[in-house]
Amino acid sequence: MTELPRRFVKTAFVFLILGLLLGGWMLLRRELYGEWPHPYLISAHTHIMFVGFVMFMILGVALWLFPKPARDDPRYRENRIEVVYWLLLCGTLLRFMGELLRSDNGASWLAWLVLCGGLAQLTAIVLYIWTMWMRIRTTTGYKRQQVTREAVGRNSGEMDNGSIE
Secondary structure, eight states: OOHHHHHHHHHHHHHHHHHHHHHHHHHHHHHHHOOOOOHHHHHHHHHIIIIIIIIHHHHHHHHHHSOOOOTTOSSOOHHHHHHHHHHHHHHHHHHHHHHHHHTTOOOTHHHHHHHHHHHHHHHHHHHHHHHHGGGOSOOHHHHHHHHHHHHHHHHTTBOTTSOBO
16 A cells, blocks of 8 residues: 555544544533533544544555556546645545534534535545546556456356356
């Protein structure tokens, strides 16, 4: 695994720990003190787990496992994925912190913090999809394997329906 996918995966684990800590804190307050979590705390927890953990993990593993970019791929540039990483990281942290603070503070500027974080997340994911789109293709190894199977099938007497006489 190269450095950039590894960074996505490690960041995912950091977000998982943050999400588990926040979830544990909300559970403790609910069960011991009867205090139900504020909707902004629930939103912060949801985003840190699903965007922070799940999305970073998916993007990192996809970056690692998808076929290498074709030589003529005009879209894939590693620096674009670097921009995706930082946009998604900053957006997720802004949104998480904004929602945490909003749960205890009614300052209107915090709404802008949450909104900017969400827009950064949206921008990052759209840029990732646009950059990675051309990497979603059949690899040459798979094509070679498929051709070999077809040739073996013709030589071994397989019928078109896949059964052997």
